[in-house]
Amino acid sequence: MFLVVGGNSEIGSATAQLIRSRGGEVVCTTRRLPTAPNEVLLDLGGPVQDFAIPEGVKSACIFVAVARLAACEADPAGSARINVEQSAALTEMLAARGVYTLFLSTNQVFNGDTPHVPWDAPVSPISEYGRQKAAAERTLRALMREGAPVGILRLAKVVSPGMSLVENWKRELAAGRPIRAFHDMTMAPTPVKVVAEAIARMMEDRLPAIAQLTGPSDVTYADVGRSIAESLGVDPGLVQPVSALDNGMPHGSTPRYTTLDSSLLLARYGLTAPAALDVIREL
Numbered sequence: 001m002f003l004v005v006g007g008n009s010e011i012g013s014a015t016a017q018l019i020r021s022r023g024g025e026v027v028c029t030t031r032r033l034p035t036a037p038n039e040v041l042l043d044l045g046g047p048v049q050d051f052a053i054p055e056g057v058k059s060a061c062i063f064v065a066v067a068r069l070a071a072c073e074a075d076p077a078g079s080a081r082i083n084v085e086q087s088a089a090l091t092e093m094l095a096a097r098g099v100y101t102l103f104l105s106t107n108q109v110f111n112g113d114t115p116h117v118p119w120d121a122p123v124s125p126i127s128e129y130g131r132q133k134a135a136a137e138r139t140l141r142a143l144m145r146e147g148a149p150v151g152i153l154r155l156a157k158v159v160s161p162g163m164s165l166v167e168n169w170k171r172e173l174a175a176g177r178p179i180r181a182f183h184d185m186t187m188a189p190t191p192v193k194v195v196a197e198a199i200a201r202m203m204e205d206r207l208p209a210i211a212q213l214t215g216p217s218d219v220t221y222a223d224v225g226r227s228i229a230e231s232l233g234v235d236p237g238l239v240q241p242v243s244a245l246d247n248g249m250p251h252g253s254t255p256r257y258t259t260l261d262s263s264l265l266l267a268r269y270g271l272t273a274p275a276a277l278d279v280i281r282e283l
């Protein structure tokens, strides 16, 4: 049985759905009132020691996080409690009971100066979110060195069908209205279905590795806007390039590169993300 810690999250809900579609048994945690028989309450704001691990759970993945750069910057202590201390405490508790636990980390543990960063490069975060994920990784890597059943999967931008930014841009451009798109913010998007597959496989195999999964190359948000304009057959000049930094985006939100060396999951499971603009077109 699989434990999805944070079943309401974007990636967690897709992963639970994927495992169930193959006949796997999943229990999801929620901090809201549980409404389904396979849901249990877990608020990471409270003591994790009170959490009763459901009987039969063999593998878990922690999706719960304060996962936005701006939210971490606005409340470093409160977000670190969830992203670092409570995530690490829950991982320790699960691993001590023999439950394989996968922790989701981010390209933000690196400064973004180089592309395709290897998994074992020294961390170099510049955002508060990246510093917190790097701190959680440090605790988990110590557990892994002791032989605990723990894995880490680093992701960059994950995109889901119906992504609101893309939907809004499509609507505006189709109506002939201009959009503003960052020319200094990049992404190497991975479709959520590929990410969910990777997580499910790592949980099935209880893979005690640091894996990474991003798209093969970066494009700017302005590139994405122009690509949407072209596919709609409207004037790409409707895309007005603007600077993310000049428009108040948080520190660390404009790394030059977001790609990570994703060869482990390609070799092991044949999993890879298509080229960035193909991913956006698929949406």
Ligand SMILES: NC(=O)c1ccc[n+]([C@@H]2O[C@H](COP(=O)([O-])OP(=O)(O)OC[C@H]3O[C@@H](n4cnc5c(N)ncnc54)[C@H](OP(=O)(O)O)[C@@H]3O)[C@@H](O)[C@H]2O)c1
Pocket: 006, 007, 008, 009, 010, 011, 012, 030, 031, 032, 042, 043, 044, 045, 062, 063, 064, 065, 066, 067, 082, 104, 105, 106, 107, 154, 155, 156, 157, 158, 159
């Ligand atoms: N999405 C990406 O592009 C991306 C990229 C790199 C890494 N990641 C990592 O992947 C993981 C999942 O990301 P995601 O985008 O799927 O997350 P998400 O959609 O932002 O969801 C985060 C979840 O955390 C829950 N949560 C927050 N505080 C909590 C608390 N105190 N107790 C219990 N639950 C709490 C939220 O619950 P409510 O629903 O009740 O608010 C929400 O369901 C995160 O670790 C994130 O850092 C994501």
